[in-house]
Amino acid sequence: MTAPGLERQVLLDRDALTEHVGTLAGRIAADHPDGVVLVGVLKGALVFLADLARAIRTIDVQVDFLAISRYAPDSGRVRILQDLAIDVAGRDVVLVEDLIDTGLTVAYLRQHVGERGPRRLEVCALLDRVERRIVPLDVRYVGIEVPATRS
Numbered sequence: 001m002t003a004p005g006l007e008r009q010v011l012l013d014r015d016a017l018t019e020h021v022g023t024l025a026g027r028i029a030a031d032h033p034d035g036v037v038l039v040g041v042l043k044g045a046l047v048f049l050a051d052l053a054r055a056i057r058t059i060d061v062q063v064d065f066l067a068i069s070r071y072a073p074d075s076g077r078v079r080i081l082q083d084l085a086i087d088v089a090g091r092d093v094v095l096v097e098d099l100i101d102t103g104l105t106v107a108y109l110r111q112h113v114g115e116r117g118p119r120r121l122e123v124c125a126l127l128d129r130v131e132r133r134i135v136p137l138d139v140r141y142v143g144i145e146v147p148a149t150r151s
Contacts, residue, residue: 020143025055035060103137
């Protein structure tokens with residue numbers, strides 16, 4: 001149900017979603033021929049991560065998750081509620097998000113995962129709102145750029 005006065009907009013229909021996931025999976029597989037650890041950010045990235053992991057068929061894929069708190073009011077900080085279970089030292093890691101907005105969360109998680117010594121650490125997002133970016137962020141794999149929501 002949509003609130004009065006608000007329209008729902010479909011950004012990706014089923015076929016477009018499948019196409020974008022397949023393209024991202026192909027790029028990730030090509031860039032990481034020795035295998036990759038996909039790290040999903042719970043709970044938002046769960047379905048996208050599952051689709052992405054299934055679509056990567058030519059390399060070894062391991063999956064792990066991080067769970068974070070919401071930003072504490074006026075602090076600009078999140079907390080790790082669930083940390084990685086897989087040792088990512090010396091491995092290729094792709095941090096998977098459903099939507100990147102300001103970039104604050106992903107920047108924090110890149111630093112957090114980066115402290116574990118991965119060989120490579122990259123970011124994949126199904127949706128990216130570059131217009132709202134507050135911190136500079138290199139997002140290697142983007143499904144679709146979406147405009148910032150206007151009020």
